[in-house]
Amino acid sequence: MPQFAANLSMMYQEYPFLQRFAAAAQDGFKAVEYLFPYEFDAQELRDALDASGLQQVLFNAPPGDWAAGERGIAALPGREAEFRQGFDLALRYAEVLGNPFIHVMAGIVDVQQDPERCRAVYQRNLAYAALHAARHGKIVLIEPINTRDMPGYFLNLQEDAQQICHEIGVENLQLQFDIYHCQIMQGDVTTRMLEGLRRQVGQIAHIQIAGVPGRHEPSLGELNYPYLFAQLDAAGYAGWVGCEYRPAAGTSAGLDWLRPYLKRD
Numbered sequence: 001m002p003q004f005a006a007n008l009s010m011m012y013q014e015y016p017f018l019q020r021f022a023a024a025a026q027d028g029f030k031a032v033e034y035l036f037p038y039e040f041d042a043q044e045l046r047d048a049l050d051a052s053g054l055q056q057v058l059f060n061a062p063p064g065d066w067a068a069g070e071r072g073i074a075a076l077p078g079r080e081a082e083f084r085q086g087f088d089l090a091l092r093y094a095e096v097l098g099n100p101f102i103h104v105m106a107g108i109v110d111v112q113q114d115p116e117r118c119r120a121v122y123q124r125n126l127a128y129a130a131l132h133a134a135r136h137g138k139i140v141l142i143e144p145i146n147t148r149d150m151p152g153y154f155l156n157l158q159e160d161a162q163q164i165c166h167e168i169g170v171e172n173l174q175l176q177f178d179i180y181h182c183q184i185m186q187g188d189v190t191t192r193m194l195e196g197l198r199r200q201v202g203q204i205a206h207i208q209i210a211g212v213p214g215r216h217e218p219s220l221g222e223l224n225y226p227y228l229f230a231q232l233d234a235a236g237y238a239g240w241v242g243c244e245y246r247p248a249a250g251t252s253a254g255l256d257w258l259r260p261y262l263k264r265d
């Protein structure tokens with residue numbers, strides 16, 4: 001049975017960030033993920049995890065200037081030094097927080113940029129990240145993101161992500177499979193998900209969910225998530241499923257769909 005991680009960047013926005021850990025634990029979550037830890041001291045976040053008995057599963061490498069609209073820099077020519085410094089910082093946080101995964105965002109590339117040059121920069125940066133992450137026992141994830149939510153984002157299709165992983169060819173560069181993004185861009189999510197779990201190269205290491213099209217609770221949308229969870233269970237997926245959705249109303253009130261899957265001690 002998959003295990004569910006609360007995404008504290010999108011859920012529990014009723015609370016200040018550091019109080020979201022306790023709220024998630026109160027609802028039965030055993031793990032959390034969120035976009036970025038960097039505005040807090042790593043120990044502060046470690047204390048919040050420990051006080052709530054939660055595990056950290058994932059966060060993202062520094063994305064450039066998020067407030068200015070940047071969505072990662074790994075594929076942006078001229079930002080290589082910034083990328084490497086940022087990834088080294090991410091590794092220092094991951095050492096304290098214990099998360100196995102670090103998601104590296106590719107970025108929104110300028111239409112004037114040569115896509116082949118962006119791809120070469122992306123490959124070199126991912127190779128750097130995977131090499132350094134391996135020294136810390138961490139896994140680098142890349143995630144195709146839909147073009148409606150993130151116009152211009154460099155990585156949108158499952159096959160492109162698999163090809164990048166194949167070309168770099170290291171076992172700790174794997175896929176973050178967001179069912180919401182995949183449904184919007186390509187559909188056929190059950191087959192793509194199950195094939196991705198079986199793949200050796202570019203394997204799906206982490207899954208995220210949200211309702212389509214509204215990105216609210218998975219019960220509020222076109223996908224049959226109980227069917228998808230049963231498929232994950234039948235496939236023996238024992239990894240994490242990140243609940244990366246915007247609650248339609250209150251976070252806790254919206255969890256009825258998940259309660260049957262939350263293990264309680």
Ligand SMILES: O=C(O)C(=O)CO
Pocket residue numbers: 035060103143145178208244
């Ligand atoms: O935007 C998303 O879906 C992400 O997972 C960013 O990390």
